[in-house]
Amino acid sequence: MIRLLDHTEARHFCRALGNHQPGVGQSLADFHDRIRVTHLRENAIDFEIHRVSLLNAVERWILFGVAGYRRALDMFIPSNAPWAHVTLYYSSFYAANAILGMFGAWIHYKRVVDVENGSPNAQVLRISRRVRSPSSQTGSHRVFWDLFYEGCNLISGWVPTKLQPPTSPVNNDRFWQVTNRNEVNYDMFKAFEGATLLENSFNPRRFRRSLRGPLAQQLEVSEGMLKLAIHFANDFQISSFPYLGLGEGSRSILLRKLVSRVPPGLTNQSELQSLFQ
Numbered sequence: 001m002i003r004l005l006d007h008t009e010a011r012h013f014c015r016a017l018g019n020h021q022p023g024v025g026q027s028l029a030d031f032h033d034r035i036r037v038t039h040l041r042e043n044a045i046d047f048e049i050h051r052v053s054l055l056n057a058v059e060r061w062i063l064f065g066v067a068g069y070r071r072a073l074d075m076f077i078p079s080n081a082p083w084a085h086v087t088l089y090y091s092s093f094y095a096a097n098a099i100l101g102m103f104g105a106w107i108h109y110k111r112v113v114d115v116e117n118g119s120p121n122a123q124v125l126r127i128s129r130r131v132r133s134p135s136s137q138t139g140s141h142r143v144f145w146d147l148f149y150e151g152c153n154l155i156s157g158w159v160p161t162k163l164q165p166p167t168s169p170v171n172n173d174r175f176w177q178v179t180n181r182n183e184v185n186y187d188m189f190k191a192f193e194g195a196t197l198l199e200n201s202f203n204p205r206r207f208r209r210s211l212r213g214p215l216a217q218q219l220e221v222s223e224g225m226l227k228l229a230i231h232f233a234n235d236f237q238i239s240s241f242p243y244l245g246l247g248e249g250s251r252s253i254l255l256r257k258l259v260s261r262v263p264p265g266l267t268n269q270s271e272l273q274s275l276f277q
Contacts, residue, residue, distance in 0.1 A: 001134065002114050002147045003126075004103040007158040009118035013104050014236035017052055028053050032111060032127070039116060042123040050113070050125065052240065058101040059242030059251065062233060065094035065226050067259045072219075076211075078199040082184040082191040085215045088222040089181040093141070095225035096148050096166075102232050103155055107131070107147055109140040141178045149174050163231055166224040170217065177221065180214045 005013055031049060040047040068091040075084035100106070104125060106113040112131050117124040133143040134150050152167035159167055170176035183190040194215060203210040211219065233251065247254050 002105055002107075002112065002151050002154075003116070004100070004105055004151050004154045005115055005118040005123075007155075009115075009120060009123065010103045010232075011236050012120035013051065013123060014055060014102055014238050016237070016239040017055065017241070026053050028057060028106060029108060029110070032108070032113075038127050040113070040125040040127065042121060047123075047125065054101050054106055055238060055240040056242040057106075058098045058233065058238060059240055061094040061098035061101070062226070062229055062251070063242070063255065063258065065091045065098070065222075065229065066255055068094070069222055069226060070259045072222075076198065076202065076204070078195040081195045081198045081215060085184045085194065085218050086181055088215075088218045089177055092166075092177060092218070092222040092225040093144070095222070095229040096144075098229040099155075099225075099232060100148060100151055102229075102236055102238070103151065105147075105151060107144050109143075112147070135174075137175070139178070141181075142175050145169075145174050145178060159228065160231065163224065163228045166221065166228045170221055177218065180218065184214070 004010075026049070028050070031053060035046060037046060040050050068087045072084045072087040072091065075081070075087065097107070104113075104115045104118065104123075109131065110129065112128045113125050114128070115123070116126040131140075131143055133146045135146055137143050137146050149167075149169050156164065156167045173179075184194050185191075194213065197213045198211075198215065201210055201212045238251075243254050243258075247257060249257075
C-alpha cells in the first residue's frame with residue numbers, strides 16, 4: 001500500500017523553495033542511486049535535495065505532459081494514429097507522476113518513495129527498494145498505475161467533483177491505458193485497425209463527436225489527468241526552478257511559450273521525399 005500526504009501536509013511539502021538557487025535540483029534517479037538510507041527526514045540535507053528535485057520534476061512532468069498533448073493533436077491522421085495514442089498515453093503518465101509527486105510520492109522502477117510521517121516540520125519519507133504492486137503486477141508501467149490508483153483512493157476527497165474522473169481506473173480497469181498503448185505500439189494489426197477507424201469516422205470539423213475508439217478515450221483520460229495535475233500545482237502554489245535554460249516566468253507564461261512554439265518545418269531538409277519512392 002502506498003502512503004501519501006494529506007492536503008495540508010502536501011501544501012507544506014510543496015512550499016516555495018526559499019533560499020535554494022536555480023539549478024540546485026538534480027536527477028532523482030542518480031541521487032537515489034548514490035544514497036543508502038531508508039528514510040528521508042525533514043530539515044536534513046538529503047530530504048531537501050529530494051524535495052527540490054521532485055518539485056522540479058513535477059513542473060517538468062506537467063510541461064512534457066501538456067506538450068505531448070499538444071503535439072498529439074497534430075497527429076490525428078491515419079498514418080500517425082497509433083503514435084498519437086502513444087503520445088497521449090505519456091501525457092497522462094507524466095501528469096499522474098506529477099500528481100503523486102505533489103503528495104510526496106515518487107515511483108521509479110527501482111524504488112518507491114512515499115510517506116512515513118506527514119506532519120509539517122517533521123515529515124519523513126520512506127524509501128522502498130523492492131517495488132511491489134498491490135495486485136502483484138509485473139512491468140514498470142502496470143506497477144505504476146496499480147500504485148497510482150491506490151494513491152487516488154487517499155486523495156480523492158480533495159479533488160473537485162468535475163476533476164474526479166481521472167482518479168478512477170479507465171473502464172474500471174487499472175491497466176487499460178497500458179494495455180491499449182501496448183496494442184497500438186507493438187501489434188500492427190491493432191495499430192492499423194486504429195488508423196482505418198480514424199480514416200473512416202474522423203472529421204476534424206466535428207472533432208469531439210466524430211472521434212471513436214480507444215484513441216478517443218485516451219484523449220479524454222489525458223485531458224482529465226493534465227487538468228488535475230495543474231489544479232493541484234496551482235492549489236499548492238508550486239514555486240521551483242524547473243525551466244532553467246528554457247526560459248523564465250510563471251508556469252502559464254512558459255507553457256504557452258514552449259508548447260505553442262511553431263515546429264521548425266524540417267521536411268525539406270530531410271530524406272522524406274526519398275522514402276516515397
